[in-house]
Amino acid sequence: MRVALFITCFNDTLFPETGKAVVRLLERLGHQVDFPLGQTCCGQPQFNTGYRPEARPLVRRFAEAFAGYDAVVTPSGSCAAMVREHHPLLAADDPGLRRAVAQVAPKVHELSEFLVDVLGVTDVGAYYPHRVTYHPTCHSLRMLRVGERPLRLLRAVKGIELVELPAAEECCGFGGTFAVKNPDVSAAMLADKMRHVLDSRAEVLTAGDNSCLLHIGGGLGRLRTGVRTVHLAEILAATEGEAR
Amino acid sequence: MSEGLVWLGTPAFPQAAKKALADTQLRRNLGKATGTIRDKRLRVCAELDDWEQLRDSAAALKLRTLRHLPRYLEQLEASVTAAGGTVHWAADAAEANRIVAELVKATGEREVVKVKSMATQEIGLNEALAAEGITAHETDLAELIVQLADDRPSHILVPAIHRNRAEIREIFRSRMPDAPADLTDEPRALAEAARLHLREKFLRAKVAVSGANFAVAETGTVLVVESEGNGRMCLTLPDTLITVMGIEKVVPTFADLEVFLQLLPRSATGERMNPYTSAWTGVHAADGPSTFHLVLLDNGRTATLTDQVGRQALGCIRCSACLNVCPVYERVGGHAYGSVYPGPIGAILTPQLAGVGHAASLPFASTLCGACYDACPVKINIPEVLVHLRAKEVDAKRGRRTPTVESLLMRAATEVLASPERLRLAQKAGALGGRLVGRGGRIGPLPGPFHAWSDTRDLPVPPAESFRAWWQRTHPEENDR
Ligand code: SF4
Numbered sequence: 001m002r003v004a005l006f007i008t009c010f011n012d013t014l015f016p017e018t019g020k021a022v023v024r025l026l027e028r029l030g031h032q033v034d035f036p037l038g039q040t041c042c043g044q045p046q047f048n049t050g051y052r053p054e055a056r057p058l059v060r061r062f063a064e065a066f067a068g069y070d071a072v073v074t075p076s077g078s079c080a081a082m083v084r085e086h087h088p089l090l091a092a093d094d095p096g097l098r099r100a101v102a103q104v105a106p107k108v109h110e111l112s113e114f115l116v117d118v119l120g121v122t123d124v125g126a127y128y129p130h131r132v133t134y135h136p137t138c139h140s141l142r143m144l145r146v147g148e149r150p151l152r153l154l155r156a157v158k159g160i161e162l163v164e165l166p167a168a169e170e171c172c173g174f175g176g177t178f179a180v181k182n183p184d185v186s187a188a189m190l191a192d193k194m195r196h197v198l199d200s201r202a203e204v205l206t207a208g209d210n211s212c213l214l215h216i217g218g219g220l221g222r223l224r225t226g227v228r229t230v231h232l233a234e235i236l237a238a239t240e241g242e243a244r
Numbered sequence: 245m246s247e248g249l250v251w252l253g254t255p256a257f258p259q260a261a262k263k264a265l266a267d268t269q270l271r272r273n274l275g276k277a278t279g280t281i282r283d284k285r286l287r288v289c290a291e292l293d294d295w296e297q298l299r300d301s302a303a304a305l306k307l308r309t310l311r312h313l314p315r316y317l318e319q320l321e322a323s324v325t326a327a328g329g330t331v332h333w334a335a336d337a338a339e340a341n342r343i344v345a346e347l348v349k350a351t352g353e354r355e356v357v358k359v360k361s362m363a364t365q366e367i368g369l370n371e372a373l374a375a376e377g378i379t380a381h382e383t384d385l386a387e388l389i390v391q392l393a394d395d396r397p398s399h400i401l402v403p404a405i406h407r408n409r410a411e412i413r414e415i416f417r418s419r420m421p422d423a424p425a426d427l428t429d430e431p432r433a434l435a436e437a438a439r440l441h442l443r444e445k446f447l448r449a450k451v452a453v454s455g456a457n458f459a460v461a462e463t464g465t466v467l468v469v470e471s472e473g474n475g476r477m478c479l480t481l482p483d484t485l486i487t488v489m490g491i492e493k494v495v496p497t498f499a500d501l502e503v504f505l506q507l508l509p510r511s512a513t514g515e516r517m518n519p520y521t522s523a524w525t526g527v528h529a530a531d532g533p534s535t536f537h538l539v540l541l542d543n544g545r546t547a548t549l550t551d552q553v554g555r556q557a558l559g560c561i562r563c564s565a566c567l568n569v570c571p572v573y574e575r576v577g578g579h580a581y582g583s584v585y586p587g588p589i590g591a592i593l594t595p596q597l598a599g600v601g602h603a604a605s606l607p608f609a610s611t612l613c614g615a616c617y618d619a620c621p622v623k624i625n626i627p628e629v630l631v632h633l634r635a636k637e638v639d640a641k642r643g644r645r646t647p648t649v650e651s652l653l654m655r656a657a658t659e660v661l662a663s664p665e666r667l668r669l670a671q672k673a674g675a676l677g678g679r680l681v682g683r684g685g686r687i688g689p690l691p692g693p694f695h696a697w698s699d700t701r702d703l704p705v706p707p708a709e710s711f712r713a714w715w716q717r718t719h720p721e722e723n724d725r
Contacts, residue, residue, distance in 0.1 A: 050634030142614035175611025218701030
């Protein structure tokens with residue numbers, strides 16, 4: 001199986017540790033991965049803000065960069081949803097691009113989907129001795145419908161103490177450019193999310209999308225709560241040997 | 245901005261929201277009310293094992309009806325006329341208001357009782373009637389509270405959701421002449437005071453004005469669904485009944501109601517069955533009103549219908565489930581949307597019915613979290629329409645001589661992202677810049693355009709080495725691909 005990594009522009013630039021964790025994890029599970037260097041961004045910020053012509057060249061670049069792989073795995077629920085749900089729409093007017101997108105888009109999987117559905121594993125041999133709570137990001141939850149997959153993976157992690165997040169399914173208020181266009185509403189939603197995180201008494205908040213974690217973690221950091229935000233991939237990649 | 249839709253003259257959403265957020269009482273009232281109704285809805289919807297199929301049927305029925313709307317409307321006109329009613333067509337708010345005012349004046353009356361109705365809110369009928377010297381009395385309890393307080397409704401189903409019991413008691417005591425002096429804030433006492441106040445109006449009224457939840461093309465039957473029974477009093481006691489109905493409310497056959505009457509009460513109030521469902525077909529001797537007028541209101545609906553993606557908003561059955569699950573609505577309330585249709589449905593319906601203008605900020609008043617789509621009983625894909633309207637809004641601004649800052653940023657981002665090499669260079673520059681302003685691995689409050697974010701959130705300092713650079717360093721054999 002030829003597996004390609006889609007590390008997303010956001011993770012590539014701001015959270016390289018998440019990408020490295022995905023590489024470590026998949027290699028530990030016995031899979032060789034490629035990182036096609038032609039990849040950049042799925043166009044989600046442009047598309048969601050209404051800039052469709054600006055998103056189109058990125059759709060083309062994506063389809064070209066990932067052509068020919070059996071599977072594409074990405075540590076971002078919202079970018080996976082962008083490719084699977086919206087790339088076909090953006091390519092609709094261009095028959096060539098439409099065909100290319102139809103080839104690639106269905107093969108794109110968010111990390112927990114890839115592990116559980118494609119590789120068929122739930123115990124990835126991880127060790128993470130911390131009290132953790134999980135935030136199901138909106139796009140993973142309602143667009144990809146990843147459901148229990150991340151939780152099943154987390155439950156199989158050794159040493160972990162998984163605690164429930166109150167009102168877990170409520171949006172954290174990030175929403176890409178929403179946080180910039182509507183900063184006050186965004187901050188109000190974030191305040192409630194942070195309250196729930198603190199109520200959970202977790203030491204670590206995890207999720208399948210660094211954008212939400214950036215937002216929530218940025219708030220938790222400003223308040224000096226001491227709660228850390230860690231991407232799901234980094235927890236799953238952690239082992240006893242390298243316990244932090 | 246079209247003149248058709250009542251616009252409250254509020255500022256754009258972000259500013260209106262900021263004001264609303266400062267009102268902690270409002271946030272408490274809303275959080276409590278929407279939380280309760282949300283839990284109830286989830287419970288009762290889960291009881292039906294064919295809930296998802298019902299939603300599919302409803303969506304299919306609505307889309308089919310919208311595709312053939314002219315045909316069903318003509319059929320409706322014919323069956324209402326055959327049953328002894330009179331049908332009027334109104335292209336916009338002004339025409340609808342004029343028709344209703346003339347119909348009322350023709351009866352010689354100066355007062356009407358009203359059944360709660362979104363359509364008449366939409367066109368500002370009460371104000372238009374007042375200008376003609378006609379007083380309209382709202383009879384729905386929540387509408388009455390809003391009317392007495394000279395306030396605006398803030399929710400489709402519970403117009404006074406932003407008020408708590410103590411506030412309602414104050415409104416009654418200061419604005420309702422016949423309120424008892426020792427009125428408490430017990431729901432029962434408040435309802436009783438309203439009942440006594442309204443009874444006298446019901447007994448006197450000769451003319452009633454209502455909206456309609458559904459109208460059946462096949463039979464000419466019009467339906468109003470409500471939970472207090474006050475609507476039924478208006479629909480049966482007066483001599484003349486005038487119904488104002490958006491043209492999208494038509495359903496083809498009586499049997500179609502089976503689907504909607506299961507979905508509506510569960511989605512709206514979390515009730516299994518609706519308490520008062522009133523249906524009437526034309527007029528009948530010695531039973532109910534002797535004169536019935538149906539005003540079919542367009543007011544931007546035909547224009548909306550031409551938009552293949554946006555038209556699904558016309559399938560809305562006004563259950564307000566999307567409002568109750570919306571995290572944005574929950575925090576800012578209905579007034580911030582500046583329209584009689586607030587919340588997620590308002591964010592897609594108002595800009596379409598009203599055209600651009602103030603409403604331009606509404607499609608952006610959502611995080612696209614998708615909770616509304618999951619809750620909607622007719623499966624209106626609200627996030628899809630939001631993004632569609634955002635694109636229209638952005639495209640409308642493209643022709644301008646001075647481009648917006650945002651459009652420049654988006655174009656610049658695409659420039660960088662269109663090439664991996666440019667992205668790599670940008671990453672290096674960003675890492676350097678971040679290092680200059682960051683302390684302890686975080687970037688604190690920033691000046692200028694970045695302060696909106698950095699007021700409440702830290703940003704991480706971009707790492708020295710991007711993933712791409714790390715990969716190229718550690719996997720040199722693959723770099724030539
Ligand atoms: S859009 Fe859907 S959920 Fe919202 S009020 Fe209309 S029918 Fe109800």
